[in-house]
Amino acid sequence: MIFLRMHPDYRTGFSAGWISAIIASMKQLNFKDRWVVITGASAGLGAEMARYLAVNEKANLVLAARREDRMLALKEELLREVAVKIEVAAVDLTTVEGCDELFRKATAVGKIYALINSAGMTAYGKTSAEHIGMYQRIIDLNVRSVMHLSLLFLEYFQIQGEGAILNVTSEAAFTPTPYQNVYAASKHAIQSFTDCLRVEHRDRRVNICTFVPGGINTDMITDSGLSAKVDRDSFVNMKPDVAARKAVEAFKRGKPMAIPGILNKVNHALMWALPRRLKLAMAERFYRPPQ
């Protein structure tokens, strides 16, 4: 009734807006022969997304991380299997110069169609002043570089008239996580940043999405020392190739926020429903480092 009583101009605007939103949500991204930039492509989820995009989607890739040898090996492996183009950018994304260099290199290879920010790091243990340097690097990589690259590429995509951004966050974006304190804060920041960016720019033909995994069986778990508490091979940690497939499939559909797997979905719903004090107490107990 309210709708019928609206002024015709509003009615048209309202329905046209909804129709274009529905059409946009039905329009899948098509990565074939298009350039996709992936950060964190030397290992873990980023490397697996690169594999999936090249082999299954026939995307051209710009692989970005610090370890050039690993990215060159991945490039060689993929080029043996599939006829796509792959460029490697060895950059340190904790620096502003590293982010600018990646943007410059990537946009010089061709028309970039999508950006995936997967590079990330965590640290496990009691939060203390002793580790301020490491926290700085976590913030620089997980927050500042993701904002920096998202904004540079968003502007580029808007000028081009199309494009897509996927920022990898974490279930830690929704749950305060003692003993991975700064990491969880960084993921809260990027989840919020990406959600706000999406609603601010919703009419610009640029898809802006997040992928929100729980644990994944990657080096991050061992490198951070978290494996002292949660076994890397534990069933709670998703296999990286499975997580990568789910990430790319959801990104293709332009899903604003994708949570992979039933376990993570249940955990997400539970964490949403529980009072914050209780969540914190449970998380502290779960992650408390072994003596």
Ligand SMILES: NC(=O)c1ccc[n+]([C@@H]2O[C@H](COP(=O)([O-])OP(=O)(O)OC[C@H]3O[C@@H](n4cnc5c(N)ncnc54)[C@H](OP(=O)(O)O)[C@@H]3O)[C@@H](O)[C@H]2O)c1
């Ligand atoms: N593993 C999990 O349990 C889990 C859970 C939830 C969310 N995530 C998120 O998933 C994403 C991928 O993590 P992962 O599990 O794949 O971790 P990973 O296996 O440790 O890989 C991290 C990637 O980030 C890159 N990287 C680290 N420092 C960098 C720097 N300074 N400059 C450029 N690249 C850098 C690494 O490459 P180089 O070392 O070669 O630079 C590597 O390619 C992260 O955003 C993470 O927060 C992971």
